[in-house]
Amino acid sequence: MERRKVGILGATGMVGQRFIQLMHNHPWFEIAWLAASDRSAGKTYGEACKWKLDTELPARIAGMTVMPNVPEGTPEGELPKIIFAALDSDIAKELEPKFAAAGCAVISNSSAFRMTTDVPLVVPEVNADHLAMIEKQSWRHESGGYIVTNPNCSAIGLVLALKPLEQKFGIESLFVSTMQAISGAGYPGVPSLDILGNVVPFIKNEEEKLQEEVGKLLGTLAGDHVEMLPAKVSAHCNRVAVEDGHTECVSIKFKQPATYEQILAAWAEFKPLSDLVHLQAWGHGLPTAPDEPVVYIDAIDRPQPRLDRMRGKGMAATVGRLRECPLLDWKFVVLSHNTIRGAAGAAVLNAEVLAMMGKLDPVKKVAR
């Protein structure tokens, strides 16, 4: 199978680097185009980027020229039709629609359009059916392009743990207190003087995002929009001195009674991607999907970011410490890798599902 050419917007940032790391040897996608801000455009990627990952920057990527982050900056025919976007929200708001209008499938990690009515906010294991909304987007009708988003890094691990519980028991309300890694703030991001030996009990807009995105992710597709799950969510977001991996303490109240064993069973049985008809037709698994999206660790003091963030190659959410809550019903801890599962890996998995659904195929297939 020939690999599809893809581009990366915001390629020099922390999430852009993860895109490169995750897709450099991807069986379906080939990185063919890199773009970044004017400061970087025109340089080679190796010159423009402060590579901060612990694997080597691939030599082929290092030698690629960074393009301007607009569709017009690239010669006709050379702009890939699949664009992964790792832009700051305010820039994304301006640029992503330009790429969708140019006929690109924009697989975005930014928050700019997550809550927009006809833009799917998707974690494939949780709500792959919401991807159908791309057909309602005006760009889709005009150029074949569209925008698909993945959630905030703190929401992804959480909804993976919540989805099987919502299916089985119904969620009425929940409290979540996060301890988030510094890589979530990009580079240079959090000054070391703010976080070394310290906790910062505030991340701008994070609690709002977490609270509202959970509602959309667990909501129900209703034609051209999503009916939000009406569960009450209260989030406390904190930054801690951890490189990668967001840890979240959760208390939850269900609509129906749930026993300890039933909850563990719900997590253990949660393998939704194997059930999707579109996917079975494909004949094999998604390259980036973990075997088990939710892994319960039966140890008194887990999950922990340093030990558990790389489960499922960084794509699994690990849960632990399930115990009764004196106020709601149950308490537990959930952890996920914030720049893999929580950002670049989430977008790549969205793209893989779109590929299986035929939504990355050339435009002509799209009928009005």
Added chain:
Amino acid sequence: MERRKVGILGATGMVGQRFIQLMHNHPWFEIAWLAASDRSAGKTYGEACKWKLDTELPARIAGMTVMPNVPEGTPEGELPKIIFAALDSDIAKELEPKFAAAGCAVISNSSAFRMTTDVPLVVPEVNADHLAMIEKQSWRHESGGYIVTNPNCSAIGLVLALKPLEQKFGIESLFVSTMQAISGAGYPGVPSLDILGNVVPFIKNEEEKLQEEVGKLLGTLAGDHVEMLPAKVSAHCNRVAVEDGHTECVSIKFKQPATYEQILAAWAEFKPLSDLVHLQAWGHGLPTAPDEPVVYIDAIDRPQPRLDRMRGKGMAATVGRLRECPLLDWKFVVLSHNTIRGAAGAAVLNAEVLAMMGKLDPVKKVAR
């Protein structure tokens, strides 16, 4: 005024060291006796102790001989009648009663007797009236001795923030998710491999202690026991890579409506020690009591342990980020220094209040 001689049990540990640091130049108390386990007894304190504080070990203390941690190990008449205890819980359970039986006022930081019916569990600003329970203790009747305890390090900052809210609005239920400093686990305590770049979402028995101690601290003295506050408390306790200072995220539901301004006013007006009749008679303040036990910091990202733990010489609880809670009524963050306000300083303040109440005076005053 002559200073009262005091002793310290468990003097070589982290809390023992704080006792020494806080009382070395105390205007009312003079450190006259130090005891530790058999491994240390007989050595000078300088030899026995790995001093881990950032102030110098005072030379006079370094030269003192460490005594065995039993009353009988000290010649008649040389055992101080005021004993600060910084022992592990299981050892405290055995040793503290011996000192109480020997006529000592045992001011304990351990958890061994906190929930015992006739043992006061006290934070002076919160429930100094509970100290009256010492008169119900059998040791008191027999030898004049008694045991008074202060709460767990994670409970102290919290109840300081809660008390004025309970008084004004009544507390129905609350969540608290903690991010606790490593010094709370003593020395050697937390292995660095467990906490550097990591979070450990578990501290043994901590959630249980926090949940039950809040009920007793905010409870009502009813003759010979305390009627627990019936509020529901759900705690999530975590260890983070912070040297000193416990940060706690709180969501709270009140019995009566409370506005933002009313809550801030409740904290600002909370200066309970100035109201105690016994204390006014004394004519001046308690050496270790902070001017403001609860300080609200009006900044979007505070309190933070590195910046705020030393407010009020480490004895103030700082609060911040008051905002509405989608699930309960209000959310906020509270921080306190875990080995000063949360341990040694708490015990010293208890002793100061006892001194003001005449409860450190010689035994003969005690009538059956």
Added chain:
Amino acid sequence: MERRKVGILGATGMVGQRFIQLMHNHPWFEIAWLAASDRSAGKTYGEACKWKLDTELPARIAGMTVMPNVPEGTPEGELPKIIFAALDSDIAKELEPKFAAAGCAVISNSSAFRMTTDVPLVVPEVNADHLAMIEKQSWRHESGGYIVTNPNCSAIGLVLALKPLEQKFGIESLFVSTMQAISGAGYPGVPSLDILGNVVPFIKNEEEKLQEEVGKLLGTLAGDHVEMLPAKVSAHCNRVAVEDGHTECVSIKFKQPATYEQILAAWAEFKPLSDLVHLQAWGHGLPTAPDEPVVYIDAIDRPQPRLDRMRGKGMAATVGRLRECPLLDWKFVVLSHNTIRGAAGAAVLNAEVLAMMGKLDPVKKVAR
């Protein structure tokens, strides 16, 4: 005695904040003027500054208006004649001469003029006599103003440890390998992604500064210039995950034989400020000078930044681990607080010595 009014250039940065912390209650100096970049000018200090110290920002200072960082920005007569400067080097190069030309004693922490021939580079305990060079400066003759500098933060602790050894044994050559705290890079300074769980074996220009400044500091005043000490110095500079306190490993070769006891004695006897004739006349000590500028800690694993940086209120250099060197003569470790002894405190101490010498008195005393 009336306190002299002083101003602070670059008042909102990390060193500027230390200036405020150290001089807020200074017995000789009164902070009367604060200046910073255009971004801050016109705001109150409380608005302009992200206060990052663990003591509270004094309310009086918080309410002061930040002035532009040029002499002309302040009404005639209101510009203090004593200016502490905490500017980046390239800005200092432009601005400090303007203040000297305006008749100010500029007590600078920047590197801009440290190696300029007629500018004293001074640590009072090491080379207070070099201060005489201010009389050679053209500003001094024209307006009464002058510039005095203190060394780089990594050089100060080192030269304190070296000076008594140079006096007694003569220094032929030395290695120094530093492990420097993040606060030395200012705020936001070092990104947390670069230093958490990491070491950065490079600090821009630091090795060069350290190598050359040692030569001038230990050099000999020769009329209008300093003859550099001809010792060979080789520096390796590293950034580590420490908030405050630079730790330095030193190997040293002497011109004359030195025994273990002689070296310890040289450090113990090193109390040079008590010997200065000008100072004795004053009748009492310098407020910021530590009793012992060099303290040897006789423990196998000291000095350590967290435990020892605050010795002498952050103004002492602590040394330890003196042992034979298989390559040169002796090895030891030296530590000092980089933003107190190594920056703001160093400048304040320079100013105190200048005050004792009469060099902060009004201009009219200066004859050509």
Added chain:
Amino acid sequence: MERRKVGILGATGMVGQRFIQLMHNHPWFEIAWLAASDRSAGKTYGEACKWKLDTELPARIAGMTVMPNVPEGTPEGELPKIIFAALDSDIAKELEPKFAAAGCAVISNSSAFRMTTDVPLVVPEVNADHLAMIEKQSWRHESGGYIVTNPNCSAIGLVLALKPLEQKFGIESLFVSTMQAISGAGYPGVPSLDILGNVVPFIKNEEEKLQEEVGKLLGTLAGDHVEMLPAKVSAHCNRVAVEDGHTECVSIKFKQPATYEQILAAWAEFKPLSDLVHLQAWGHGLPTAPDEPVVYIDAIDRPQPRLDRMRGKGMAATVGRLRECPLLDWKFVVLSHNTIRGAAGAAVLNAEVLAMMGKLDPVKKVAR
């Protein structure tokens, strides 16, 4: 090819865990036997071990029963003839000879016998020829067993960088200042209160080991012993808040002149394992040997532990910052992963070379 059965002594410690991680899927070796102290013996490995690595403990290993750490504890015929030893030095001194006497090839990471005359201290890229000394060991003659050691974790990266320089230019003397990771101290190892936000400028016996081991590693095999390289080595060893990866600052003096380009070339051309005749006969590479044992990183601020420790799957030494030294000839920085290249990986590579040399074959091949 059938995999050879191997055992691990001290299997539950940090280096023991790395042995398991590195050999779980090894093409030549099969983990067949695990032993640990009496506290662990009899339990399953999963019960006995606090697994602290960020890959999962393999299920097969978790289910194995931990044996007592003596040869007699295992039924006749079930004790593997290849034993990897990760024991504390004093225990190794007693136990390793027992296994050698029982006919085992003991591949040891401990310091107990490193400096013993007839025990090879080997890094294959540096001095594989020293392995011949096993034939001089009395155990070899009696039972076929022998002991081979690898160096201290801080010496390995250093000698890799030094060997090509010694070959080309001759080393006269060197200064090395280390910043060592906490994992080097095992688990629980360094208390977090000692290292968080701190530096400990002392590691017991480390400077002595580093200084003497370099001499033996770079020495010349002379029949039944090694003539030590007479270079002077001065080491300063420090512990820093890094999880894995030892960073070392080096100044070096050569016997012959060396240019910048010549030094870089020496490192680039250093691929010694491809030259060994024994190895070529084998027809393919050693599974654990890195393609490039010494990698120069041409960036101003590298190597850094977080970014570079995993080069060559954790088996490469990375060097950087080559620059002139004002005192000796050249300065540079070298980094290596302390528990892979510096411990378990080093031992596994030693075993692979021994396998290629036929020294892991059954005893009968050994003639007196």
